[in-house]
Amino acid sequence: MSTIEESRRFFNKFAADLTSEGGSLYSESMADQEDQKFMKRAIQLARRGRGKTSPNPMVGAVVVRKGKIVGEGFHSGPGLPHAEVLALAQAGGRARGATLYTNLEPCCHTAKRTPPCTDAIIRSGIKRVVVAMTDPNPMVSGKGFHILRQAGIEVVEAILRPEAERLNEVFIKYITTQRPFVILKAAMTLDGRIATRSGTSRWITGEAARREVHRLRSEVDAVMVGIGTVLADDPMLTARRRGAKNPMRVVIDPSLRTPLNARIITSITEAPTLLLTTSKAPSGKIKKLKERGAQIELLPHTKGEVVFDAILDRLGKAGVTSLLIEGGGRVNGMALRARAVDRVIFYVAPKLLCGEDAKGVVAGRSISDLSQAIRLERFKIRRIGEDIRIEADVRKGAP
Numbered sequence: 001m002s003t004i005e006e007s008r009r010f011f012n013k014f015a016a017d018l019t020s021e022g023g024s025l026y027s028e029s030m031a032d033q034e035d036q037k038f039m040k041r042a043i044q045l046a047r048r049g050r051g052k053t054s055p056n057p058m059v060g061a062v063v064v065r066k067g068k069i070v071g072e073g074f075h076s077g078p079g080l081p082h083a084e085v086l087a088l089a090q091a092g093g094r095a096r097g098a099t100l101y102t103n104l105e106p107c108c109h110t111a112k113r114t115p116p117c118t119d120a121i122i123r124s125g126i127k128r129v130v131v132a133m134t135d136p137n138p139m140v141s142g143k144g145f146h147i148l149r150q151a152g153i154e155v156v157e158a159i160l161r162p163e164a165e166r167l168n169e170v171f172i173k174y175i176t177t178q179r180p181f182v183i184l185k186a187a188m189t190l191d192g193r194i195a196t197r198s199g200t201s202r203w204i205t206g207e208a209a210r211r212e213v214h215r216l217r218s219e220v221d222a223v224m225v226g227i228g229t230v231l232a233d234d235p236m237l238t239a240r241r242r243g244a245k246n247p248m249r250v251v252i253d254p255s256l257r258t259p260l261n262a263r264i265i266t267s268i269t270e271a272p273t274l275l276l277t278t279s280k281a282p283s284g285k286i287k288k289l290k291e292r293g294a295q296i297e298l299l300p301h302t303k304g305e306v307v308f309d310a311i312l313d314r315l316g317k318a319g320v321t322s323l324l325i326e327g328g329g330r331v332n333g334m335a336l337r338a339r340a341v342d343r344v345i346f347y348v349a350p351k352l353l354c355g356e357d358a359k360g361v362v363a364g365r366s367i368s369d370l371s372q373a374i375r376l377e378r379f380k381i382r383r384i385g386e387d388i389r390i391e392a393d394v395r396k397g398a399p
Helices: 003-049 083-095 117-124 143-150 161-167 169-177 207-219 227-233 283-291 308-317 329-337
Strands: 060-065 068-074 099-102 128-131 154-156 181-189 193-195 222-226 248-252 273-277 295-298 322-325 343-349 376-384 387-394
Touching (some): 003 060, 003 068, 003 083, 003 099, 003 161, 060 083, 068 083, 083 099, 083 117, 117 143, 143 154, 161 169, 181 329, 207 322, 207 343, 207 376, 207 387, 222 227, 222 329, 227 248, 227 329, 283 295, 322 329
Parallel strands (some): 128 154, 181 322, 181 343, 222 248, 222 322, 273 295
Antiparallel strands (some): 060 068, 060 099, 181 193, 376 387
16 A cells, blocks of 8 residues: 555544544534523623622523523512523423523522522423522522432533622622621822822712712612711712612711711611711710611720721621722721721822822721732723722732
């Protein structure tokens, strides 16, 4: 046999093997691409519930039959139907033999206001369920998958899991620690100042940045400041967006100096107000503030400062899953030194106040050793109006 003939036979065999093996690999690749495509849609739907579902997670669901979407849904609030139920209802009889995509493991317990989603999935005739992540809730975690598999349904896990975990980071932290996810937001000059030496801070940043802060407020359960901010700025701390919910307003006030005519007190019908104080608070002042509708909570303190861990525990017990800190330098320093912050959002204005007597974004004793510095990661930086927006996560673990 000539060298040319040997080469031809080798090539033909190689091509046949490649086609055979590659065909399988190609099919698997195509299936994976399709799963990712529809999971992206489920996550997109889930985002529509942002700021509305607490203390529940954001969940979207898609029913797909023969490569086409026949049903969609997303969870829009506690006590309302879950995403899977809505998607299955829209699909109707077309759900039989179809695939269900959802970004979170379907619920399987009755300790809530809605029936288990696993029951609805089994009754619908769905043959395959594709899920992005396991539910961290101990009442579900893996149990939903087990029930579906016991019913003969194929379950595919971990499709776009990082995206799904990022989407529901607030829920994950709250359900696993019973403490809120904490975002520290500050508006500052380029030299790190949040107010002039006289305390003036309106307005360091532009209108576009301020509008975004109102959106942030509408997406969290609570917004927190210190008594210094209340006395200096008399803020409302509401979302001021049409149709948006207002967060609970929390004030750290160790000696209970909040004025009875402060706007967070006179507007108490618009949003609840919780004052976190200590045993130093005058009983008469407590009585008057309670008469005006404020909630008062006495917490432990050290050297005149409320213990930050106690604050997080108290808010967690109240069902607060997310907290936006908008305090002055003192509150910012307390939260950061307590390693309580999960994310920072800084709006930096192209301005300079040129002096150490201007109010800094963080006050109090600094970290003495550079090796103990708080480190940030996963930066997002963009222009917003005339200002720069910097968002970053606080790196967890010991520095």
